[in-house]
Amino acid sequence: MGYHPQIAMRIIIRMARLQGARKLMNVSPVHIAGCVYTGPGCLAFAEKLRDRGGKVVVPTTLNSSSVDQRRWQLQGVDPTVAEPASKLGDVYTQMGATPTFTCAPYLLDSKPKEGEQIAWAKSNAVVYCQ
Secondary structure (H helix, E strand, O other): OOOOHHHHHHHHHHHHHHHOOOOOOOOOOEEEOOOOOOOHHHHHHHHHHHHOOOOOOOOEEEOOOOOOOOOOOOOOOOHHHHHHHHHHHHHHHHOOOEOOOOOOHHHOOOOOOOOOOOEEOOHHHHHHHO
8 A cells, every 4th residue: 555645734734723823834954753662553554654654754863762672672771661662663663764763863963954844842942943
């Protein structure tokens, strides 16, 4: 089954209506805050987007994860939590997001330039950009 961009657009439009937005605008870059594993639903959502061919279309970075992607086994994290949490980051990376896993995207070389419209959901990053 092919990816249907209208699925993503429906989500965006629904969220815009809930927030009272009157129109949409182009953005770049994006910082995905949904990398923290909160249960099977967040992983299923990301996998469904990926499995239908979902890809990022603007530069996209990832917020910190629930686990250290490289060392969770060495840290003794319970695999029943760590494996799906790690997989969530992998799924977003497979869709083309850059695996930065940081809650401070403004410290990256890809930080936005003045006047650039962004889509960041991380609270401290939003304050930085205002």
